Amino acid sequence: MSIDIATEIDLNNELILDGEAAATLFLEARTANSWSDEEISDETLQAIYALTKMGPTAFNSQPLRITWVRSTEARERLVEHMMDGNKAKTLTAPMVAVLSFSKEWHALMPTTAPHMAEMMMPMFEANVESRTAAGNNNAHMQAGYFILAARAAGLAVGPMTGFNPAGVDTVFNADNSHQSFMVVNLGKPAGTSTHERLTRLDFDLATATV
Numbered sequence: 001m002s003i004d005i006a007t008e009i010d011l012n013n014e015l016i017l018d019g020e021a022a023a024t025l026f027l028e029a030r031t032a033n034s035w036s037d038e039e040i041s042d043e044t045l046q047a048i049y050a051l052t053k054m055g056p057t058a059f060n061s062q063p064l065r066i067t068w069v070r071s072t073e074a075r076e077r078l079v080e081h082m083m084d085g086n087k088a089k090t091l092t093a094p095m096v097a098v099l100s101f102s103k104e105w106h107a108l109m110p111t112t113a114p115h116m117a118e119m120m121m122p123m124f125e126a127n128v129e130s131r132t133a134a135g136n137n138n139a140h141m142q143a144g145y146f147i148l149a150a151r152a153a154g155l156a157v158g159p160m161t162g163f164n165p166a167g168v169d170t171v172f173n174a175d176n177s178h179q180s181f182m183v184v185n186l187g188k189p190a191g192t193s194t195h196e197r198l199t200r201l202d203f204d205l206a207t208a209t210v
């Protein structure tokens with residue numbers, strides 16, 4: 001399948017992905033706000049994580065932690081801490097993922113980065129500010145990989161930051177050192193998006209060559 005979406009450049013000449021993959025991951029994928037009732041299997045969730053975890057992070061830190069919110073009871077507790085406009089779609093999505101970052105991600109460095117653990121672990125243990133910033137930043141990168149991984153598994157996503165993280169943490173992160181930063185609805189969308197895609201910034205506006 002070739003790509004017939006007009007962009008500033010003919011993507012068919014530049015990409016090694018086939019057109020269907022480019023459409024599924026980027027060009028035709030839309031943020032979803034309403035859902036079919038098709039369920040998502042545990043195997044699909046494992047496939048999404050199998051792709052997500054391969055995306056690069058600084059120090060191979062992998063600070064992302066995911067809570068899959070399947071039960072009605074857990075969703076109701078979640079939406080208590082969400083903006084009103086985000087509640088209905090979160091209650092009806094086939095699956096909801098609460099994305100958090102570990103504030104103690106450095107403790108796994110002997111596994112994730114054994115070649116630098118001896119030097120870097122004490123530094124991150126002592127410097128909470130730098131550890132938290134690295135955890136937050138790298139988990140946000142992993143959230144991007146997560147969104148594309150879900151699309152690769154044939155799902156649409158509805159990422160949201162319109163919620164109160166401290167409130168969500170009282171529900172899902174009370175017994176750990178994780179901090180929530182994004183909630184992502186997942187599923188097959190009900191119909192197509194109701195509004196035109198918003199303008200994306202042109203190459204010349206968003207980039208500079210020096």
Ligand SMILES: Cc1cc2nc3c(=O)[nH]c(=O)nc-3n(C[C@H](O)[C@H](O)[C@H](O)COP(=O)(O)O)c2cc1C
Nearest residue numbers: 029030031085086159160161162163182193197198
């Ligand atoms: C990090 C992030 C946070 C978002 N938060 C919300 C939200 O709280 N509520 C909402 O309705 N949409 C939210 N969105 C959806 C965006 O507005 C939407 O993805 C964007 O406009 C692109 O839409 P498109 O994929 O249909 O082109 C969020 C998206 C991202 C990536």
